[in-house]
Amino acid sequence: MSFGFLGIQFGFALQGGFMSRIFQTLGAEKDAIPLLWIAAPLTGLLVQPIIGYLSDRTWSPRWGRRRPYFLIGAILSSxxxxxxxxSPALWIAAGFLWILDASINISMEPFRALVADKLPDSQRSYGFVTQTLIIGIGTWIASNLPWLISQMGVSDGAPTGVVPMSVKVAFAIGALVFLISILYTVFTTSEYPPEDMEEFEKEKKQKNKFVSDILxxxxxxxxxxxxxxxxxxxSWFAFFTMWSLANPALTEHIFKTPVPIESAYNMDVPESVIAFETANTAFQKASNNVGRYMGVYGLSSMAFALLLTFYTSRKRINRKWVHMVSLILGGIGFISMYYIPSPQWLTxxxxxxxxxxxxxxxxxxxxLSSSVDPKKMGVIMGIFNMFIVIPQIIAALGGVNFAYKLIGDETINAMIVAGIxxxxxxxxxxxxTNKDAITYNPKEAI
Structure with missing residues (x-):
């Protein structure tokens, strides 16, 4: 039931690892990049509560409750x-990001609710960790796609304002994987009908309750x-900072190959044109490597999730302390980027x-799923998404630029802000402090 998340994460990893690169290639200034990313959190803020609410009130004997939304989102995302x-222009790329993120959100929110729908409390840590394992696989593979395709001989070079063919091929593969993996879940996973069908139908017929119910x-x-x-x-302020500014930060600070500015070259002189194209190809190759190293966090999360999967299937864990230690270690990882002596240390x-x-x-x-009414799981998961998108909106509207410039003008300081x-x-x-949220003992449930 979680296999479709492989495709969703292909979409998110390609978006997170390479969208800023596309914006830079199309001429975006680095300080404008976070604002161009505002489409992602805004669409999540609007789409996820709506989809959660609607999926709670959907039931089809053939398609179930959550699966229709998986399918619609998958087609649009692909x-x-x-x-x-x-995209031939920056504003078109920004517009496609709106469509892409809205479509991914249509698929993603019901996946969270599906795990909570189908699993008892004793298995939810196991279920969400298994989902994370699949997400890690998708992140690692998708983040390596442009580099791998480049290694196979597809060009990283391109004229000014044109995205290289290696990136285009990677996104096409991602679109195909997204659709196939979602279709696999849709056609191989069943869903439980509402416990009280009569009451469910009665609630469905009540109109004009959407806004009031959400509020x-x-x-x-x-x-x-x-x-x-x-x-x-x-947490999400930190990761939005990484997705939006890791490419300019690392290509400048670690790889020493910032994106070339065309106005700095005399394009009427052949030698300057060659110099610009050389610098641009170096930037594109460095961006491939940034994406490749970013894929390591997917691989690491996959290994971590695998360990947790085996452990939580048999014994209880203290979710609170696991989460605390993991986040602090991640913060140290961000801060270390400022000090590492060579790209290999990015691993x-x-x-x-x-x-x-x-x-x-x-x-x-x-x-969360141990602390809320199971009948409202979809809408609650959608509302919980507000705590994901609001910090990203604040970051996009200038929060991340303001924060990192308190340290210095170099873009790498954004990674220090993410770590803090x-x-x-x-x-x-x-x-x-809620004991049910902190831990759940499988033996106590038997």
Whole structure:
């Protein structure tokens, strides 16, 4: 039932690893990149609560409750993934990011609810960690695609303002994997019907309750959910900073190959044209390597999730302490980027970040699902997404630029800000006191 997340993560990894590169290739200034990314959190803020609410009120004997949304999102996401690297202008690429992120969110939110729908409380840590394992596989493979395709002989060079063919091929492969993996889940996974079908049909017929229901659920969210929201705020501020600024930060600070500015070259002189093309190809190859190293955090999260999968299938874990330690280690990974002497050390940095990522994708959802009404799981998961998208919106509207420039003008300082933010998120775990959220003993459930 979680296999479709492989495709979703192909979409997210290609978006997270290479969207800033596409923006830079199309002429975006590095300080404008976070604002161009605002499409991602804004669409999540709007789409996820709506899809969660609608999927809670959907039932088809053939298609179930969540699967129709998987399928719609997969078709739209695959189309957007294929088209985005072919954007001829910056504003078109930004528009495709809106479509892509909205479509991915249509598929993603019901996947979270599906795990909670189908698994008893005793298996939810196991279920969300297994989902994280699949996400890690997708992150690693997708992040390596442009580099791998380049190694196979596909060109990294391209005229000014044109995305290289290696990136276009990678996004096309991602679109295909997205669609196939979602179709696999749709056609091989069954769903449980509502326990009380008569009451379910009665609730479906009630109209004009959408906004009031959303607001009521926001107003009555459990205290544990609010505390988890604070942790999520600092966690996702950190990762948005990485996705939007890692490419300019690392190509400049680690690889010493910043994106060339065409106005700095006399394009009427053949030697200057050659120099520009050489610098641009070097930037594109460095960007391939940034994506490849970013894939390490997917591999690391996969290994971490694998260990947790084996452990949580047999014994209980303290979700609070696992999440705290993982986030702090991830913060150290971000900060280490400023000090590493060569690109090879990025493997170490992103390995630590992967521990945080693996925990972010599992522990908060396991803690939350043990603290809310199962009948409202879809809408609650959608509302919980607010604590993911609000920090990203704040970061995109200037928060990340303001924060890192308090340290210095170099873009690498954004990675230090991400590290500090992740450490704060880890320390906020001391606020979680709900025993059901912190741990669940499988033996006590038998």
């Amino acid at each position: 189309i957007a993934l294929f088209l985005v690297p072919h 009521n659920n926001i107003g009555s969210m459990p205290l544990t959910m609010k505390k988890l929201g604070l942790i999520q705020f600092f 170490f940095s992103f390995s630590l970040i992967g521990l945080a990522w693996g925990s972010i994708l599992s522990m908060p959802y396991a803690m 933010s992740l450490i704060i998120a880890g320390l906020c775990n001391v606020l979680i």
